[in-house]
Amino acid sequence: MQAAYIHIPFCQHICHYCDFNKVFIERQPVDQYLEYLEKEIINTVQKVPFENMKTIFVGGGTPTALNMEQTKKLLAIINRHLRPFAPECELTFEANPGDLPKEKLNLLLEGGVSRISFGVQTFRDELLEKIGRKHTREDAFVAIREAQEVGFTNINVDLIYALPGQTIEDVKDTLDIAFTLGVQHFSAYSLIVEPKTVFYNLMNKGKLRLPGEDHEARMYEIVMDEMEKHGYHQYEISNFSKEGYESRHNLTYWNNETYYGFGAGAHSYVNGERIQNVGPLKQYFSKIDETGFPYLDVHEVTKIEKMEEELFLGLRKTKGVSRIGFQQKFGVEMDEIFARQLLYNKEHGLLEEKDGHVCLTRQGKLLGNEVFQSFLVD
Numbered sequence: 001m002q003a004a005y006i007h008i009p010f011c012q013h014i015c016h017y018c019d020f021n022k023v024f025i026e027r028q029p030v031d032q033y034l035e036y037l038e039k040e041i042i043n044t045v046q047k048v049p050f051e052n053m054k055t056i057f058v059g060g061g062t063p064t065a066l067n068m069e070q071t072k073k074l075l076a077i078i079n080r081h082l083r084p085f086a087p088e089c090e091l092t093f094e095a096n097p098g099d100l101p102k103e104k105l106n107l108l109l110e111g112g113v114s115r116i117s118f119g120v121q122t123f124r125d126e127l128l129e130k131i132g133r134k135h136t137r138e139d140a141f142v143a144i145r146e147a148q149e150v151g152f153t154n155i156n157v158d159l160i161y162a163l164p165g166q167t168i169e170d171v172k173d174t175l176d177i178a179f180t181l182g183v184q185h186f187s188a189y190s191l192i193v194e195p196k197t198v199f200y201n202l203m204n205k206g207k208l209r210l211p212g213e214d215h216e217a218r219m220y221e222i223v224m225d226e227m228e229k230h231g232y233h234q235y236e237i238s239n240f241s242k243e244g245y246e247s248r249h250n251l252t253y254w255n256n257e258t259y260y261g262f263g264a265g266a267h268s269y270v271n272g273e274r275i276q277n278v279g280p281l282k283q284y285f286s287k288i289d290e291t292g293f294p295y296l297d298v299h300e301v302t303k304i305e306k307m308e309e310e311l312f313l314g315l316r317k318t319k320g321v322s323r324i325g326f327q328q329k330f331g332v333e334m335d336e337i338f339a340r341q342l343l344y345n346k347e348h349g350l351l352e353e354k355d356g357h358v359c360l361t362r363q364g365k366l367l368g369n370e371v372f373q374s375f376l377v378d
Contacts, residue, residue, distance in 0.1 A: 001050035003057075003257065003260070004055075004082055004260040004262060005057050005249070005260065006074075006262045007060060007061065007266040008060040008061045008074070009263065029281065030070055031070065034077065036284060037074075038081070039292070041077065041260075041262050045260075048260075055090045056091045057249040058074070058078075058093045062094065063093050064094070068104060071107055075112065075113075076111075078111075079112060088114075090114055090154075091112050091115065092116070093117070094119065095117065095119070096119055097119075097142070098139050102146050102149075105147055109150055109151055114154055115156065116147050116152050116154075117155075117157075117158065118140065118143060120158060121160045122163065123140065123173065123174045123177040124166075124170055131164070154185070154245060155184055155185070157178060157181065157185070157186050158186075158187045158189070159174060160189050162215070164191075171219045175227075185239070185240070185241040185245050185246075186240045187238055187240075188223045224362075224365070233318075234318050235317060235318050236250060237368055238316075253313060254316050254317050256306070256313050264278065264280070264284040272300060272301055272306075273299060274301055276296045276297045279296075303330065307330055307338075311334075311341075315359065315371060317359075318360075319354075321334075321358050322356060322357050338375060342358065345374060349364070350363055350371050
């Protein structure tokens with residue numbers, strides 16, 4: 001075990017597209033949540049010990065929605081129970097641009113946080129308002145600049161394209177602005193309208209105007225081309241970085257490695273089991289009181305499922321999946337299990353072979369979900 005995800009389900013506001021486990025922070029039992037989070041971490045680490053933690057990701061929700069005292073408490077919990085960190089451990093905090101005064105940035109830096117991930121999404125104020133964000137482009141500029149001023153040297157900016165009413169020119173403008181910021185990493189995702197979101201309800205009422213598939217594909221191609229042109233290497237379908245600044249935590253998932261998942265609604269992959277925690281806070285508290293663990297579902301992953309996941313997840317990486325690595329991990333050749341899928345996707349120009357790896361072509365990146373789904377064995 002070298003990785004941990006910690007979920008903080010509190011937000012200062014709820015965005016129109018977000019389907020993660022979250023609640024509006026006002027009048028919520030935040031301090032009680034942190035106490036129970038610590039209990040879960042203690043119990044889990046006793047059950048499944050670790051030696052060196054190489055990556056910890058604090059996500060949400062909005063971790064920076066916590067006040068100063070709560071943030072101190074959270075950092076103390078991490079440092080108390082997930083030490084020793086390996087040298088150069090990557091400790092990431094997700095942040096909203098409007099939630100991070102310099103005082104809190106300094107607190108995070110002093111508490112061991114080495115990477116900040118800002119949920120910027122776009123630099124068009126009209127679009128920010130349309131998707132339910134409360135910050136402005138100026139807030140984003142200030143937050144990123146102040147993070148750099150206090151000493152953060154590993155900063156990610158999240159962007160979303162294919163937003164309601166967004167044009168190709170909007171995407172180009174956002175990228176042009178983004179490249180002036182001097183950050184080390186970008187994540188760029190196309191909008192997915194998920195159930196139980198404001199956008200989903202609007203779509204069902206015919207009130208959500210989204211760019212068509214062709215426009216969405218063109219936007220993605222522009223993102224890929226412009227990132228490469230500006231020195232950001234695409235190492236995963238939606239992730240681009242300067243050399244040496246790839247997200248170790250994201251790569252834990254795409255490499256199909258094990259990780260702890262702490263907090264309400266979090267997911268873990270531990271000892272061959274995929275575990276989902278309960279989401280509602282009251283259930284989270286009561287489950288820990290009853291059993292010591294907040295599990296909603298525990299699934300033992302079969303060998304065939306592990307092999308499917310190796311392809312399903314690994315093909316997201318630009319370098320793809322190693323044939324030798326697959327054989328060493330599972331004791332069988334990739335073609336023994338997936339010959340039909342490999343042939344089909346190669347014939348359709350979606351997969352290719354490079355340096356002993358199976359990887360997506362450029363066309364395959366545009367149709368990634370179809371390729372991934374094809375490796376789910378009937």
